[in-house]
Amino acid sequence: MCCLPDDYYNGAQATQLTANTPYLLDRDSAGLGHSVLNQLNGQARKLTELSFSLGADNVMALSAVSAKLKNESSNIIGTTASLYTDKMGNFSKAIKAYQDALMEYRDVSRSQGYHRSMSTSSSAVRQAKQKAIAAFNRMQERFAVELEAVNSGSKAKRGTVLSSAERGTSIARSSRSVAKLDISNQAKAHDLVKFSRYAKGLGNGLALIDFGSRIGKVHNSYLAGENWHRKLFIESSSFAASALTASTIMSYGLAFFTVATPLGWVCLIAVAAGGAMLMNDYLQENSGRKYDSLMDNLR
Amino acid sequence: MNEIEDTLLTIGLIGLFFTMILYVLFGQVTVRKLRKNKETKDSLGIEFASGWDILNVALALSRPKWLEKRIMASPTAHFAADAKVLYQYTNRFDRILGRLFSFFSLTTTLMLLALALADAVGLFD
Known part of the structure; x- marks a missing residue:
């Protein structure tokens, strides 16, 4: 690039613009500009990607909304965390169901004195095998993305218990120890499933923080000798x-919006949070008067 | 403060009061029983925060059939509670309570929200 105006600046006078780097357009814009530049320097790549996927204006709007969310209505932030984690909780359950079906198949096939040759199988063994395959298919249908993430690191040529029902049932039938069947543990160790247990606490915790801060306000007004009944009502x-x-x-x-796209989620959460904050402000202002008139009427 | 807004706010607050009472009542009478039952434990819908399943169950018990079909066909079907299973394990009283609660909660919420929006927009000045 050539012919840049004199003022493009990032740490030094710039003669060329490189990608994923922030620049000040006016070197004279004093300390504020420089500190912003320093802060952005680490995050530039992320910001660029975010701007490309969401659009530059949306990034600005989102950051404003999330700053406001942090300050005011903390009870809505928890919902985003809880949403994904509930699905992950069901994933663990589906894995457990598959594992149980495999163990049942193993017990049944072993108690019948079943050897490696597959010449005979009684109907009970057949049923147990079908049950295990059905459990695997159910898991595969509902959690295809998650299963792929769990299996993507595995290099086993014949497949693992989690990647194929055939492999799972043959290991169940003929393997001498049950170590390979303990898929609950293998999957649990995987980051995706770990996340659900951590984040669920986060989800409920934020609602409690909101509630707790309100109780704190009432208690403070009690300690200060003010009309705490009124504060409690508000x-x-x-x-x-x-x-x-x-x-x-x-x-x-959720019932009516398409939440498949990431932007749909953002809109939904922003609308819900906005509605909650609006209601909160409105009632904070007006329920005090209602309490007063109620008390007057009761006396 | 406007007369109309005042009256509407009073109605809204009374509705809020009844909604909260019905919420706890429904939660204790019906949803607790459903949570303990093994067959229905997992069909109570997604729980964003603790207590959300009460709302899910009430909504599932008060949806008309055409809406039920629509929701089950959508990609977010597993967020809602499973009405088929719920109808099997609840009696008439449970369903009436659930329908009352969802009616009250929806009307109160919409009314208060409309009131707050109208106030914000300046309709009452």
Whole structure:
């Protein structure tokens, strides 16, 4: 590149622009510009990729929304974490079901004195094998992506217990020890499944933080000798309303929005969070008056 | 403060009160029984936060048949509770309670949300 204006700057006067690097367009824009540049220098590649996939304006909007979310309505952030983790919880269950079916097949086939030659098989053994294959197929249908991630590192030519029902059943039937069948452990060790246990705690925890901070406010007002009944009324009604709004929007949004695209999720969560925050603010302002008029009418 | 808005807010808060009571009631009477039952334990829908399955069950018990078919055919089918299984293991009282709760919760939420939006937009000034 040539003929750049004098002011393109990143650590030094730039004569060429390189990809994935932030530049200041005006060197004279003082300390703020420089500190921003320093912060961005580490993240430039991520930001570029994000901008390409979501569009530059959306990246700006998203960062504003997530900053606001962190400050205000913490109970909605937990839902994104919980959403994926619930699917992973079901994945572990499906793996366990497959493992149980394989172990059953193993017991049945061994108790019948079944040898390596496959010449005879009673109907019980046949049924157990069908059950194991069905469990594998169910798992394969619902969790194809996750299974591929778990199996992608394996180099076994004949397949592993988790990649093929044939391999699983033949290992169940003829292997001398059951170590290879303990797929629950192999999969559990995999990062994907680990994530679900960690993140589920995160999901519920954030709702508790929101609730806890409201209780804290009421307690503080009690300690300060103010009208804490009123504060309790305000806090509880705004919590209930914002939780209801968020849950209703999420439930119905899922039923009717296409959530296959990542942007669809962002919209849904932003709308639910926005609704919850709106309700929270509105009731915080107005339920105080309602409490006062209620108390006046009761006296 | 506007008269109409005041009345609507009062109605909304009363509705909120009843919704919360019905939520706990439904959770204790029906969903607790469903959670303990082995056959229905896994058909209560996805749980974003603790207690979400109560909402899922109530919605599943109050959906008309055409909506049920639509949802089961969509890609997010396994987020909702499984109505077929639920109908087998609940009695009429459970279903009425669930329908009451979902009616109250939906109307109250929509009403309060509309009120808050109208206030934000400045409709009442």
